[in-house]
Amino acid sequence: MSYRTDILNAATKLFAERGFKDTSIVDLSRLSGAAEGTIFHHFKTKEEILVQLLRKVKDDILHEVSSKIQRNGTGLMLVERTVELFLMLSETMEYEFLLLFRNYPYQLASINPECRQSIEEIYNCFLDLLIEGIEKGQSDGTVRICKPFRMGIIIFSMVIGIVRFKIFHLYPVESCYSDILESCRRMLR
Amino acid sequence: MSYRTDILNAATKLFAERGFKDTSIVDLSRLSGAAEGTIFHHFKTKEEILVQLLRKVKDDILHEVSSKIQRNGTGLMLVERTVELFLMLSETMEYEFLLLFRNYPYQLASINPECRQSIEEIYNCFLDLLIEGIEKGQSDGTVRICKPFRMGIIIFSMVIGIVRFKIFHLYPVESCYSDILESCRRMLR
DNA sequence: ACAAGTCCCGAGTGAGTACTCGGTTTGTTT
DNA sequence: AAACAAACCGAGTACTCACTCGGGACTTGT
Numbered sequence: 001m002s003y004r005t006d007i008l009n010a011a012t013k014l015f016a017e018r019g020f021k022d023t024s025i026v027d028l029s030r031l032s033g034a035a036e037g038t039i040f041h042h043f044k045t046k047e048e049i050l051v052q053l054l055r056k057v058k059d060d061i062l063h064e065v066s067s068k069i070q071r072n073g074t075g076l077m078l079v080e081r082t083v084e085l086f087l088m089l090s091e092t093m094e095y096e097f098l099l100l101f102r103n104y105p106y107q108l109a110s111i112n113p114e115c116r117q118s119i120e121e122i123y124n125c126f127l128d129l130l131i132e133g134i135e136k137g138q139s140d141g142t143v144r145i146c147k148p149f150r151m152g153i154i155i156f157s158m159v160i161g162i163v164r165f166k167i168f169h170l171y172p173v174e175s176c177y178s179d180i181l182e183s184c185r186r187m188l189r
Numbered sequence: 190m191s192y193r194t195d196i197l198n199a200a201t202k203l204f205a206e207r208g209f210k211d212t213s214i215v216d217l218s219r220l221s222g223a224a225e226g227t228i229f230h231h232f233k234t235k236e237e238i239l240v241q242l243l244r245k246v247k248d249d250i251l252h253e254v255s256s257k258i259q260r261n262g263t264g265l266m267l268v269e270r271t272v273e274l275f276l277m278l279s280e281t282m283e284y285e286f287l288l289l290f291r292n293y294p295y296q297l298a299s300i301n302p303e304c305r306q307s308i309e310e311i312y313n314c315f316l317d318l319l320i321e322g323i324e325k326g327q328s329d330g331t332v333r334i335c336k337p338f339r340m341g342i343i344i345f346s347m348v349i350g351i352v353r354f355k356i357f358h359l360y361p362v363e364s365c366y367s368d369i370l371e372s373c374r375r376m377l378r
Numbered sequence: 379a380c381a382a383g384t385c386c387c388g389a390g391t392g393a394g395t396a397c398t399c400g401g402t403t404t405g406t407t408t
Numbered sequence: 409a410a411a412c413a414a415a416c417c418g419a420g421t422a423c424t425c426a427c428t429c430g431g432g433a434c435t436t437g438t
Contacts, residue, residue, distance in 0.1 A: 002415065021210050025396060035417045040397060042415090123359070150365045154347060154372055157354055157362075161346025170312070173346075176339045183343055187372045191385065214426060224387045229427060231385090 003034035075137025192223035264326025
């Protein structure tokens with residue numbers, strides 16, 4: 001039982017709530033209970049904490065997606081399931097999503113390419129599912145003829161936008177979920 | 190001819206490109222040509238620069254909106270014009286939009302309530318136009334029966350998401366503009 | 379000419395930062 | 409129990425940051 005996981009947990013919380021730059025090692029030390037020296041015993045630099053944290057978040061989310069997404073049914077159903085899953089995960093994995101949205105692409109992209117890559121893999125995972133669903137839907141007749149990539153981008157940006165509104169408490173959107181799915185169907189049919 | 194505007198111009202560029210926290214007074218001094226002391230002669234604190242900057246951005250955008258938006262025509266047309274205007278402004282006022290998207294609601298919200306208020310006014314300006322268009326459209330028959338606020342939120346989040354993708358070069362979206370308008374129509378009709 | 383005021387300068391200040399280092403504790407192996 | 413390594417500690421270091429201060433230059437009104 002080392003402080004390693006305590007430090008990562010503290011980092012998840014603080015990086016998500018305040019962002020990377022606004023969290024100091026002293027903050028991490030206080031919240032995790034580990035001395036500053038201990039933190040640098042487990043992680044070479046502050047940046048290294050973020051890199052490992054994001055790698056873990058990426059693994060968790062990709063695992064969650066691959067275990068929850070079912071590919072039976074129509075293409076339109078796959079799109080709907082992807083949207084629903086994203087909305088659901090943004091609640092069950094709130095801190096992880098907060099972390100993604102708060103730190104990207106603002107500080108992160110320039111800080112570290114590995115961070116950026118982790119986050120892009122997460123983004124692409126969902127976008128690819130949407131595109132796959134649209135293409136499949138065009139084969140089975142549940143989706144109209146349109147450019148899959150473009151419509152995937154549009155739907156994805158809509159869902160991300162909604163989640164951002166919710167996570168940062170800008171507008172109340174919980175009541176919109178059914179309207180979002182209905183909007184997707186209308187856009188694609 | 191004082192350094193005041195030079196400092197604000199430098200701040201617009203640097204806060205937009207790097208964010209508030211990642212821009213130092215030395216950076217501002219170098220880019221504007223004004224000595225550090227001169228910066229603090231014109232602005233009480235670094236935060237004060239941001240406050241005044243955002244107030245100006247808000248005024249500029251609200252003025253642009255009120256001068257460009259025409260209310261003749263159907264409700265659906267008002268929605269489409271609002272979306273088009275937002276997309277257009279995100280190009281003609283690129284730095285200002287970058288500034289909005291980079292700094293909100295991450296560092297800003299907690300830093301200063303006046304900053305937050307400026308940005309919320311900008312957001313609400315567009316959202317209110319969308320809602321107005323939807324309600325008007327429901328009267329004149331160009332928009333189906335739905336909750337105006339919810340659909341306004343959904344359309345707004347879609348447009349913001351697209352602009353974010355573009356501004357940060359995450360995905361190529363320039364080609365999507367006509368699809369976005371088409372999607373709006375399908376969602377509302 | 380002189381006083382007042384604005385603009386400007388940049389070295390200096392103190393607080394905070396990420397990170398280091400020498401040494402202590404704890405756990406494991408033999 | 410002795411030996412070794414991993415985990416842990418916190419004072420110390422070098423650096424960056426926003427901000428101050430005392431004074432110089434230029435403009436304006438009297």
